[in-house]
Amino acid sequence: MRIGEILRLRSDFEDITRGYQMPEGSDINTLEWFVENGHRSNSLRNGFNDAYVMAQIIIKEYYDGRSTNERTDSGST
Numbered sequence: 001m002r003i004g005e006i007l008r009l010r011s012d013f014e015d016i017t018r019g020y021q022m023p024e025g026s027d028i029n030t031l032e033w034f035v036e037n038g039h040r041s042n043s044l045r046n047g048f049n050d051a052y053v054m055a056q057i058i059i060k061e062y063y064d065g066r067s068t069n070e071r072t073d074s075g076s077t
Contacts, residue, residue, distance in 0.1 A: 001057075001061050006058060006061055009054045009057060009058055010026040010054075010058060011026075012050075012054060013026050013031070013051050013054045013055060013058070014026050016046075016047035016048075016050060016051040016054075017034070017038075017042075017047075017051050020038070020041070020042045020045060020051075021041040021042060022034055022037075022038055022041075022042065026058070028058075028059065028062055031055040031058055031059050032055075032059060034051070034052070034055050035052065035055050035056060035059065038051075038052065038055075039052075
């Protein structure tokens with residue numbers, strides 16, 4: 001996934017979750033918190049399912065990109 005798409009997802013996630021009971025923002029820790037705990041106070045809110053899917057996509061892209069970079073970095077020494 002291209003960086004522009006990920007940034008758009010983050011922005012959309014922040015727009016949807018504004019006002020939710022959760023840590024503010026869309027850094028990786030907040031996204032992971034949301035996937036694990038966000039349903040407790042927010043599952044009936046408008047857009048929850050969309051935000052949940054967005055968070056999962058962003059987290060997957062983060063870890064996929066991170067593992068790719070680690071493989072590339074370890075091969076260049």
